Amino acid sequence: MTVAPEAAAPRQGSGERVLVVDDEAALRSLACRVLEQGGYRVFQAPNGLAALNYVAAHPGTIDLVLTDIVMPWMNGLELAAGLAARAPGLPVLFMTGYADDEILRRGALPVGASILQKPVTPDALTEAVRDALDSARRTYPSTT
Secondary structure (H helix, E strand, C coil): CCCCCCCCCCCCCCCCEEEEECHHHHHHHHHHHHHHCCCEEEEEECCCCHHHHHHHCCCCCCCCEEEEEECCCCCCHHHHHHHHHHHCCCCCEEEEECCHHHHHCCCCCCCEEEEEECCCCHHHHHHHHHHHHHHHHCCCCCCC
């Protein structure tokens, strides 16, 4: 008898704090639920300005920002630039429903940027967040 190998379960969070930024409330809410079920503490912002204000008001309380790229008023690339000025080293994981060439026409991605293509499965979302956090930890090791 042959047994099919089981797919590896997505790696879980251990309470890391993720700020989810998306102008579409339903998608933002879904991403928050998936990440909470994956072991992350999740906060949310409906746009880039709200995200910048949250980070400024709560310095050092966010471990990763998960942001849509295409949003009104301030896109995800502008948000990432604002975050780099206010919270250097804070990792940003981008999400988009647009093809890569559309993203490049809207603005340059930061060096080493990770992009998650929508629609995304819950497992792919939690894996991408885990990968981004682990990569940031290797790049900016804790001094505590």
